[in-house]
Amino acid sequence: MNSTLVNRALKHAEALCRRRGVRLTEQRKIVLRLLCVSDKPISAYELLDRMRGVVKNPAPPTVYRALDFLLEQGLVHKLESLHAYVGCTHPDHPHASQFLICDDCGEVTEVEDAGLAKSLKTAGKAIGFRTKRPIVEVLGTCAQCNAKRDE
Amino acid sequence: MNSTLVNRALKHAEALCRRRGVRLTEQRKIVLRLLCVSDKPISAYELLDRMRGVVKNPAPPTVYRALDFLLEQGLVHKLESLHAYVGCTHPDHPHASQFLICDDCGEVTEVEDAGLAKSLKTAGKAIGFRTKRPIVEVLGTCAQCNAKRDE
DNA sequence: ACCTCGGATGTTATATTGTTACATTGGCAA
DNA sequence: TTGCCAATGTAACAATATAACATCCGAGGT
Ligand SMILES: [Zn+2]
Ligand SMILES: [Zn+2]
Ligand SMILES: [Zn+2]
Ligand SMILES: [Zn+2]
Numbered sequence: 342m343n344s345t346l347v348n349r350a351l352k353h354a355e356a357l358c359r360r361r362g363v364r365l366t367e368q369r370k371i372v373l374r375l376l377c378v379s380d381k382p383i384s385a386y387e388l389l390d391r392m393r394g395v396v397k398n399p400a401p402p403t404v405y406r407a408l409d410f411l412l413e414q415g416l417v418h419k420l421e422s423l424h425a426y427v428g429c430t431h432p433d434h435p436h437a438s439q440f441l442i443c444d445d446c447g448e449v450t451e452v453e454d455a456g457l458a459k460s461l462k463t464a465g466k467a468i469g470f471r472t473k474r475p476i477v478e479v480l481g482t483c484a485q486c487n488a489k490r491d492e
Numbered sequence: 493m494n495s496t497l498v499n500r501a502l503k504h505a506e507a508l509c510r511r512r513g514v515r516l517t518e519q520r521k522i523v524l525r526l527l528c529v530s531d532k533p534i535s536a537y538e539l540l541d542r543m544r545g546v547v548k549n550p551a552p553p554t555v556y557r558a559l560d561f562l563l564e565q566g567l568v569h570k571l572e573s574l575h576a577y578v579g580c581t582h583p584d585h586p587h588a589s590q591f592l593i594c595d596d597c598g599e600v601t602e603v604e605d606a607g608l609a610k611s612l613k614t615a616g617k618a619i620g621f622r623t624k625r626p627i628v629e630v631l632g633t634c635a636q637c638n639a640k641r642d643e
Numbered sequence: 644a645c646c647t648c649g650g651a652t653g654t655t656a657t658a659t660t661g662t663t664a665c666a667t668t669g670g671c672a673a
Numbered sequence: 674t675t676g677c678c679a680a681t682g683t684a685a686c687a688a689t690a691t692a693a694c695a696t697c698c699g700a701g702g703t
Contacts, residue, residue, distance in 0.1 A: 484620025
């Protein structure tokens, strides 16, 4: 994400938190910014490294707490299969999104296929299962890497 | 899984491995059995503990190697969101299944919704993404726990 | 301005999950 | 038998995540 978009995203996040009566503190904003400027997912300990210099003496709880908050607010997502985190590309509204993860270049695309989410929910309901958080992470190769491979 | 079903599953796995020309060794069979007898997912280190007494001096690589083999052969699945493993309920054929995970009682149900898998693949293809391994883990509550909650 | 209370942060230690590296063993076939 | 390669043994370590407790800080009430 370029810096203009990042700033816009941060402004947006601030407004969102203000409306909700929660505090987007400096550290939380720093972690959110780090995730937004990156076009790839970042692990908690990588975030920790990148916080050095901006924050005095960050420890694991520092970053995990910020992540917990941002996850709760839907501003970032965790990629379970990678143990890594990404900024949400459309935090405006609550959503159940899916992730396409390129295991070649590492790029991650967040898509929001409402139909898919719905059919997933329906499939569960058929056996009495009440869906809370559907996790969908598709591992494969992105268009760009496929093109490169096929040259 | 009751012991009759477990034995059947193990026989089945042996036949499968023989056909494929791979070796279902004693340790691998032990891990597979442990996963099959359990109705809940088991973590690697929990498996390690349960191997003591059956295996002399198991260490982490012992269990991770067995798991790697079983995962490759499609005899078990890893639940990324739980860092735990389950025996496959229908290893006969290659498949992309989904998991319904009850965060109340811990029960996991493996379902195989081919339509869902297909629409997932199609959604990726629309943007040039080539799917290798779709991960679908739905967190929520199972029918039994819902009933209990609603009493 | 002062107090107070709860949320946010600092700090240290520890738990949990997974891997690397290298030595040793064991089945299988030339 | 010999040689080879997969499987296992063993020790150390890396990566991810949480627990526990002290301290700080800021919004709201007095
Ligand atoms: Zn999102
Ligand atoms: Zn790629
Ligand atoms: Zn399966
Ligand atoms: Zn349940």
